Amino acid sequence: MPSTTIADYQVLRDGNFTLDSGHNDVETFNFTVPDDLHRSTQTKRRAILNFVMRPVEDSKITVQLHRTDVMLRRSFSASHTRMHQEVFDINHALSTDGGVPASGAEVMFNVPSGKVVFSDVVIWYQIDR
DSSP: OOOOEEEEEEEEEOSOEEEESSTTOEEEEEEOOOTTBOOOOSGGGOEEEEEEEEESSSEEEEEEETTEEEEEEEEEOSOSOEEEEEEEOHHHHHHGGGSOOTTOEEEEEEEEESEEEEEEEEEEEEEEO
């Protein structure tokens, strides 16, 4: 039985990628679900998605983990480069669609409208130790 939980993270992308308007323009990453992932549903134990973005024009961003919305059409005005942080329930996301495949869970970025340059995509989560 684990005695404590600690924070861990995975860097999904270090370099830049650009997404332009449209549902067919997506970028996907593989999130390797650790065997010791802490699946608490408590608000204090939720996961965090961090990324850097520069909206080139007014844009909407959607991010999904394992086909579950982490961000749904969130609006951002055209501006400078900045970091965004989104807190989400990783247990809920990974419990949908009958479980996670052995290859891991897919993280999908999409810009339904606008144009955004992204980089430094990281997921923070808790593990049992």
